[in-house]
Amino acid sequence: xxxxxxxxxxxxxxxxxxxxxxxxxxxxxxxxxxxxxxxxxxxxxxxxxxxxxxxxxxxxxxxxxxxxxxxxxxxxxxxxxxxxxxxxxxxxxxxxxxxxxxxxxxxxxxxxxxxxxxxxxxxxxxxxxxxxxxxxxxxxxxxxxxxxxxxxxxxxxxxxxxxxxxxxxxxxxxxxxxxxxxxxxxxxxxxxxxxxxxxxxxxxxxxxxxxx
DNA sequence: TACCAGGAGAAAA
DNA sequence: TTTTCTCATGGT
Numbered sequence: 001x002x003x004x005x006x007x008x009x010x011x012x013x014x015x016x017x018x019x020x021x022x023x024x025x026x027x028x029x030x031x032x033x034x035x036x037x038x039x040x041x042x043x044x045x046x047x048x049x050x051x052x053x054x055x056x057x058x059x060x061x062x063x064x065x066x067x068x069x070x071x072x073x074x075x076x077x078x079x080x081x082x083x084x085x086x087x088x089x090x091x092x093x094x095x096x097x098x099x100x101x102x103x104x105x106x107x108x109x110x111x112x113x114x115x116x117x118x119x120x121x122x123x124x125x126x127x128x129x130x131x132x133x134x135x136x137x138x139x140x141x142x143x144x145x146x147x148x149x150x151x152x153x154x155x156x157x158x159x160x161x162x163x164x165x166x167x168x169x170x171x172x173x174x175x176x177x178x179x180x181x182x183x184x185x186x187x188x189x190x191x192x193x194x195x196x197x198x199x200x201x202x203x204x205x206x207x208x209x210x211x212x
Numbered sequence: 213t214a215c216c217a218g219g220a221g222a223a224a225a
Numbered sequence: 226t227t228t229t230c231t232c233a234t235g236g237t
Contacts, residue, residue, distance in 0.1 A: 215236105217235095
């Protein structure tokens with residue numbers, strides 16, 4: 001059980017330190033979904049190169065992408081790493097996406113069912129599904145990643161070894177179902193994780209991670 | 213030169 | 226069921 005006040009205090013510290021992050025960095029919901037798969041265990045700088053390649057090849061939409069062979073897609077997304085497995089995953093995902101009738105049809109599906117459908121796609125795990133739900137479908141789903149675990153473990157608000165669903169449930173129970181809040185919160189956690197602080201001098205990093 | 217990055221799934225134990 | 230292995234480029 002996490003206290004709402006503690007979560008809001010951490011959020012305000014993050015926002016004061018870093019300001020609005022303007023997530024997700026993409027032009028369309030489909031681009032969000034592609035980015036969510038490509039960024040699995042991968043630095044975003046590499047994902048940007050892959051997305052630029054897709055854009056320049058005119059393949060940043062579902063119909064164009066699904067017409068590519070796995071080898072062609074792999075070559076375009078090479079800079080994002082794991083390009084063979086990610087090409088399979090993207091083709092799996094796009095096939096499912098088109099089969100479901102695309103974004104407009106899926107928008108009519110309620111959140112628990114849509115989450116189940118996403119998780120049934122090979123290559124879409126809990127974090128990728130929740131990135132897509134929050135940032136492409138604007139559903140109030142709190143994304144849990146390694147940075148979230150690390151920050152809130154350091155703050156003493158969680159044990160750190162809880163499973164994914166337990167943590168997501170804890171955050172969503174403590175907070176109102178607020179899409180803009182979840183959007184900014186996760187983005188700020190990622191932004192904060194990139195802050196270097198070797199010596200715990202006075203800095204943004206330490207002001208955020210100070211005892212509550 | 214090592215090590216890490218907006219994870220997920222298959223294989224092994 | 227839980228742990229370990231595999232996937233791979235680019236920046237620090």
